[in-house]
Amino acid sequence: MSKSEQLNILYDTYKSVFNEREIVLGDGSVDSKLLLIGEAPGKDEVLKKKPFVGAAGKNLSEFLDILGIDRSDIYITNVIKYRLSKVNPETGRVSNKPSTNKDVRENRKYLLNEISIIQPEIIVSLGNVPLRAVLGDMQIKIGQVHGNLKDILIEEKKYNLFPLYHPASIIYNRKLKSIYYEDLEKLKNIL
Numbered sequence: 001m002s003k004s005e006q007l008n009i010l011y012d013t014y015k016s017v018f019n020e021r022e023i024v025l026g027d028g029s030v031d032s033k034l035l036l037i038g039e040a041p042g043k044d045e046v047l048k049k050k051p052f053v054g055a056a057g058k059n060l061s062e063f064l065d066i067l068g069i070d071r072s073d074i075y076i077t078n079v080i081k082y083r084l085s086k087v088n089p090e091t092g093r094v095s096n097k098p099s100t101n102k103d104v105r106e107n108r109k110y111l112l113n114e115i116s117i118i119q120p121e122i123i124v125s126l127g128n129v130p131l132r133a134v135l136g137d138m139q140i141k142i143g144q145v146h147g148n149l150k151d152i153l154i155e156e157k158k159y160n161l162f163p164l165y166h167p168a169s170i171i172y173n174r175k176l177k178s179i180y181y182e183d184l185e186k187l188k189n190i191l
């Protein structure tokens, strides 16, 4: 069975388990050697049914430009493939909410399955949530491991994990920007 057929089966299962949620599935080239993993889609992603198309997506495009990579040549997915949202009872406004460890645990097996189907050479995790989901370690912090290539095992196969800060984190914390660019240079040399 082709990778796309296997992914379709996985995604159909996912949709039946998490039905009635605003689901955004992985997107891109299934034959890519690079797999990017984010946390969860937001409002813009739900509208366009594509990961990383909102504000964080702008930073991601800049990051891909630095690496000299075309978005259509890589595969991009999220740990949690539905929008995590909350409603303000006073204004009725809907906003994103952060994932919990329970959300990560419930989604992890689908992510590991997705990785095993795509079989990328390098997995780039963006921020704490994908790092924790891939490693199954809910305590690890991106600040401890960013920019360092790590050998990992998923379903008995070896992969290279390159943890990066989440592109949105440089929107909120400008001090991270230079660290982020240094990490990107390291990734560029690895690719």
Ligand code: URA
Pocket: 038, 039, 040, 041, 042, 045, 050, 051, 052, 053, 054, 056, 057, 078, 168
């Ligand atoms: N958009 C996504 O698809 N994932 C994120 O982690 C952030 C924004």
